[in-house]
Amino acid sequence: MDIFVEHFGTQKADGSYEISSSQLSLMTSVINIGELLGSLTAAPLNDYLGRKGVFLIASIAIIIGVILQLVTDHNTSYIMGGRIILGYGVGNFSATSPLYIGLFVASFLCAGSLLFPFHKLLPPRSIVVPKEINSTVAYRVPMGIQVVFPVIVLAGLWWVPESPRWLLRKGKKESARKALVLVHRGEQYTPDEDLSVLQQDIDDESLKAAESSWMDLVRDPIERRKVVYSAGALIAQQINGIQWFYYFGTVFSKAIGLQDPFLMTLIVFIIQVVVVFVAVLFANSLPRRPLLLITTGLMTVSIFVVGCLGIPGNTPSPTIGKVIFAFIIIEITAFNFAWGPLGWTIASEMAVGRNRNKIYAISVGCFWITVWATVFTLPYLYYNANLGPKTGFVYTGLCFVSLSYVYFCVGEVTGRTMEEINGFFADGIPAKQWQHQPSLAERAANTHVKGDDEEKSAGSMQVEKGL
Structure with a gap:
């Protein structure tokens, strides 16, 4: 998008324009600062305003952020300010969104929530426009299209129910009843049982909150292990180089000599949508450890090959550029089939026990910090350190960190209850042995059988004594 570089870059001695690595780093990564702040303040806003109130604020923030970017054609401060908002x-x-969706599709989420990755698709990171356009339309269309999603949310916000759980917390039992009836509209449904279950959950949460402590996450080895497993999932998800292609796909494809850089953006976006959809349908039915080990291995090999192809020079030939692009496709496909959805699922499942909310809050914070650090450092590695495609070697090393996390910290917990997972942590059972542990029902049955055997044994002894 040369017109964007001309408008927001600096002029060089030869009359051409460029966006320096420091500018590129800041303009790209500031959105992650806003995302971090948004995720951290979401919890108190949800408690005070409810889910619909947060959706309202979020939609307005996105619209304001987009408008700030659209009103300027030379001022980078507006671009960065708009991206933060x-x-x-x-x-x-x-x-x-996951909290709200979880209220109405709880059975699906308990099987393993794969709905988390959809927030990555909305608003879209980029929209393809014809490369021949050499006016502000070339970058204002991709920016402006991002208002579509929040406008749709605002238009439908009046018609969707508020969270019944939040309404019960506020003492609005009748409103919670109406919300549940609205969700089950057209069915023969009586909300009394669900209201009782929700109220019991709220009471249990209150008891756990009274026992919860931030210092436990540091001092208690069991709680500390939960933090490592939960936050580690989202860190391992992001350090494998995937943001290189999401945030800098157009810039990178141009650097490796592809004829139409925007084609890569389109292909990446289509693959992301299609593979995430397939993952939602099938990935949760597959064993997680081998799935993550295989896909992370594919990503490691792909990013390593990209680095190797950059050894002859930082400006590859068109043929080498196409080979690099092929391995990028492998990387993106592998990521979106496994790490994309499962990273969020694992982070949520590992946050169990009395400190569940605190552990998950730390995990989400670690996610946005990791994304920001990755996006901020990429231009410096690629340009200032003069690594070019050899930046792939850096992420190859980090892929081994992700592989180590999978080997030591990922267990098979599909179909397990939170109480069972919490028990694994309390008993100090290694993650790779979780699959072979009995369920609570099996333990109860074994205990019952053992009790019967002991009673029979005691009865036999009494008979022997009588004889």
Whole structure:
């Protein structure tokens, strides 16, 4: 998008324009600052305003952020300010949407929530426009299209029910009843049982909150292990180089000599949508450890090959560029089939026990910090350190960190209850042995059988004594 570089870059001695690595780093990564703030403030906003209130604030924030970017054609301050505000809205959505969806599709989420990754698709990171356009339309269309999603949310916000759980917390039992009836509209449904279950859950949460402590996450080895497993999932998800292609796909494809850099953006986006959809349908039925080990291995090999192909020079030939692009496709496909959805699922499942909310809050914070650090450092590695495609070697090393996390920290917990997972942590059972542990029902049955055997044994002894 040469017109964007001309408008927001600096002129060089030869009359051409460029965006320096420091400018590129800041303009790209500031959105993650907003996303971090949005995700951290979502919890108190949800408590005070409810889910619909947060959706309202998030939608308005995204619209304001987009408008700030559209009103300027030379001022980078407006671009960065707009991206921070837009990111704040995205952070609100990313932290609140799973909570809201989970209220109405709880059975699906308990099987393993794969709905988390959809916040990555909305608003879209980029929209393809014809490369021949050489006016502000070339970058204002991709920016402006991001208002579509929040406008749709605002238009439908009046018609969707508020969270019944939040309404019960506020003492609005009748409103909670109406919300449940609205969700089950057209069915023969009586909300009394669900209201009782929700109220019991709220009471249990209150008891756990009274026992919860931030210092436990540091001092208690069991709680500390939960933090490592939960936050580690989202850190391992992001350090494998995937943001290189999401945030800098157009810039990178141009650097490796592809004829139409925007084609890569389109292909990446289509693959992301299609593979995430397939993952939602099938990935949760597959064993997680081998799935993550295989896909992370594929990503490691792909990013390593990209680095190797950059050894002859930082400006590859068109043929080498196409080979690099092929391995990028492998990387993106592997990521979106496994790490994309499962990273969020694992982080949520590992946050169990009395400190569940605190552990998950730390995990989400670690996610946005990791994304920001990755996006901020990429231009410096690629340009200032003069690594070019050899930046792939850096992420190859980090992929081994992700592999280590999978080997030591990922267990098979599909179909397990939170109480069972909490028990694994309390008993100090290694993650790779979780699959072979009996369920609570099996333990109860074994205990019952053992009790019967002991009673029979005691009865036999009494008979022997009588004889």
